[in-house]
Amino acid sequence: MKQAQRIVSLPPYLFAEIDKKIAQKRAEGVDVISLGIGDPVEPTPSYVIDVLCKQARNPENHRYPSYFGMLEFRKAVACFCKKRFDLNFNLNSEILPLIGSKEGIAHIFLAFIDPGDITLIPDPGYPVYNVGTLLAGGKPHYMPLLSKNDFLPDLTKIDTEVARKAKIMFINYPNNPTSAVASVEFFKEAVSFAKKYDILVCHDNAYSEIAYDGYVPPSFLEVSGAKDVGIEFQSLSKTYNMTGWRIGFAVGNEMAIEALGRVKTNIDSGIFNAIQYAGIAALESSQDSVKQMCALYAKRRDTVAAALNRMDLEFTTPKATIYVWVKVPEGYTSESFATHVLEKAGVVVSPGNAYGPSGEGYIRITLSVKDERLKEALARIENSL
Numbered sequence: 548m549k550q551a552q553r554i555v556s557l558p559p560y561l562f563a564e565i566d567k568k569i570a571q572k573r574a575e576g577v578d579v580i581s582l583g584i585g586d587p588v589e590p591t592p593s594y595v596i597d598v599l600c601k602q603a604r605n606p607e608n609h610r611y612p613s614y615f616g617m618l619e620f621r622k623a624v625a626c627f628c629k630k631r632f633d634l635n636f637n638l639n640s641e642i643l644p645l646i647g648s649k650e651g652i653a654h655i656f657l658a659f660i661d662p663g664d665i666t667l668i669p670d671p672g673y674p675v676y677n678v679g680t681l682l683a684g685g686k687p688h689y690m691p692l693l694s695k696n697d698f699l700p701d702l703t704k705i706d707t708e709v710a711r712k713a714k715i716m717f718i719n720y721p722n723n724p725t726s727a728v729a730s731v732e733f734f735k736e737a738v739s740f741a742k743k744y745d746i747l748v749c750h751d752n753a754y755s756e757i758a759y760d761g762y763v764p765p766s767f768l769e770v771s772g773a774k775d776v777g778i779e780f781q782s783l784s785k786t787y788n789m790t791g792w793r794i795g796f797a798v799g800n801e802m803a804i805e806a807l808g809r810v811k812t813n814i815d816s817g818i819f820n821a822i823q824y825a826g827i828a829a830l831e832s833s834q835d836s837v838k839q840m841c842a843l844y845a846k847r848r849d850t851v852a853a854a855l856n857r858m859d860l861e862f863t864t865p866k867a868t869i870y871v872w873v874k875v876p877e878g879y880t881s882e883s884f885a886t887h888v889l890e891k892a893g894v895v896v897s898p899g900n901a902y903g904p905s906g907e908g909y910i911r912i913t914l915s916v917k918d919e920r921l922k923e924a925l926a927r928i929e930n931s932l
């Protein structure tokens with residue numbers, strides 16, 4: 548048996564690797580605290596769980612779901628987008644439910660990338676942009692996100708030849724892993740660039756609802772003309788503590804939504820209807836649970852900020868996301884600092900270089916850990932330095 552070349556050349560998935568390290572340390576008896584993966588520890592709100600339980604008992608929901616998601620779910624998505632971003636979408640052609648946004652992000656490349664085509668992806672960035680490109684036979688072209696540019700890509704630095712060959716550009720604000728945010732001005736620049744070079748813009752807005760200090764993240768599609776060139780991926784995972792449920796959606800450009808839908812109908816069979824009903828409950832809720840989570844994360848962010856200041860480590864206080872992007876101390880690399888923290892403090896952090904070469908010199912700390920464990924992890928890191 549021989550594995551396909553496209554699999555052989557794939558890097559291992561970052562968090563699968565981190566999970567292995569955690570398991571190994573725990574087997575050695577170490578009380579490991581993970582500040583690695585962004586995965587809420589608080590439960591899904593009970594009003595969402597109640598709907599799932601009720602709908603799971605309805606035999607109507609035990610059959611194959613609709614390939615394009617339930618109309619009721621698409622209506623809830625449309626209402627959410629109208630209320631939240633003042634955006635209007637056609638229920639049948641501009642909204643596509645996804646089995647988590649990761650699924651849609653991975654599949655969009657199959658819809659637009661032929662072997663050898665270029666994708667423009669953020670560096671550092673969510674690893675699926677790179678892997679999705681490789682699985683489709685494309686060539687990822689990194690757009691460095693640098694501190695001096697507020698972690699926004701400098702579109703003027705992209706070589707004209709590269710831009711001409713590019714088919715997709717991924718952007719992601721609020722950003723994972725840097726936690727940077729983008730203004731509508733930057734989104735306007737991205738729309739002009741995409742129009743000039745005939746590129747599909749995919750905006751990953753997985754953290755649009757997790758923001759602090761009154762900051763309200765915009766949608767890329769709020770920009771005039773954005774729907775001509777782009778789609779936006781949204782996720783219920785972080786917003787409603789539903790990472791394990793696997794539900795999200797894409798909205799925007801009709802041609803792109805149709806293409807992604809065509810890939811998906813040939814590969815998967817949609818989202819369990821009971822989960823879609825639960826998703827409707829989440830999207831149509833008062834959003835109070837989201838506000839409570841943001842208040843909790845803001846407190847944790849302040850705890851992390853105070854500890855990092857005591858340790859004299861450089862970082863930007865996040866306005867959004869559940870991540871803090873931290874410069875490693877002098878003399879360390881991302882990897883050596885992450886290893887130091889694991890060996891000496893029993894704490895897992897994500898090495899920045901795992902998100903792309905421009906992530907070198909950083910680590911990412913997640914806020915999705917219980918307060919007491921977070922405090923203990925920070926104290927242990929402080930003692931290890």
Ligand SMILES: Cc1ncc(COP(=O)(O)O)c(C=O)c1O
Pocket residue numbers: 585646647648649650673719722723751753781782783784790794795
């Ligand atoms: C930037 C970004 N996009 C997408 C996802 C995937 O989210 P989902 O659970 O909807 O697949 C994540 C998850 O961590 C993420 O950080």
